[in-house]
Amino acid sequence: MGTLSTFNFLTLNGFYKDAADSVNWHRHGGEESGFASDQMEGRKSILVFGRVTYEQMAAWWPSAAALEAMPEVAKGMNESPKIVFSTTLESAEWENTTLIKGDLIGEIKRLKADPDVQMTVLGSGSLVAQLAEAGLIDRYGVMIDPVALGDGKPLFSGMKTKLDLRLVDSRVFGSGVVLLEYVPINA
Template sequence: MGTLSAFNFLTLNGFYKGADGDISWHRHGGEESSFASDKMESRTSILIFGRTTYDQMASWWPSPMALESMPEVAKGMNESSKIVFSTTLESVDWENTRLIKGDLIEEIKKLKADPNVQMTILGSGSIVAQLADAGLIDHFGIMIDPVAIGEGTPLFTGIKSKLDLNLVDTKTFDSGVVLLNYVPMSITK
């Protein structure tokens, strides 16, 4: 069976994005950038996006500004295999990206049937909620920034059932950012 991970960063008050999709509050500093670069160098996962996150990522990572400010991460993001789930997009133009318009749950089940497939959802809160409800996410990486914002969207907006998680690992960055790694309780039983 393949694996599916979700990775998001959150504010202290649980938002993964602020008003109008703002993520400028996330600390992309030295140590966090090095962590992201290391993850990109070892990346074998297929990156999974919903339409909104795809639009943000596809407009940023191929840009000259991204290539200059975070070259290793930009290179990894651009070269990685990517899937965007959308019923409204007609086509995608970010390199190594394919568009799937089919049923999210069924398509992920098909992908996970291959034991060699590793997938990582970046952002994409609606997709995270749907796949968490379906019990298809094997790992949650949540990077908590030491910041609170006035309004935003909570990560698990829309889940229909209780999600019990078991903390398996933590990492604290010098900036005060904390990475929490969880697996569903059903996996650890």
């Protein structure tokens, strides 16, 4: 069976985006940038997005500014196969992107049936909540910033069931950002 992971930045008070759908509050320092570059190196994961996150990523990673600021990450993001789930997008122009308008849960189950498929949901809190509730996520990665926001979007907003996780790895960056990796307790 294939695998599905998630990766999100979080504030101390649990927001993955601020009230304006931005992650500009995340500390993208040298050490965190190095980690992101290492993660892209040799990675063959399909990147999975919802519409809002996809539009933000597609506007940034192919840009000259992204290629200059984080060349290895930009290269990896642009070359990786990508899936965007949306009922409102008419097309997905970012290279190597497939637009899926159908059933999120059914499509992810179909993709996970292939033992060689590795997928990572980046951002996309609504997708994360739906996939978590369906029990389809194998690994959760969160980078917690030492930042609290007055308002924002909680990562697991809309979930109706309890999600029990077990910590399997952690790392503290010099900036105070903490990386935590979890798997479902029943895994």
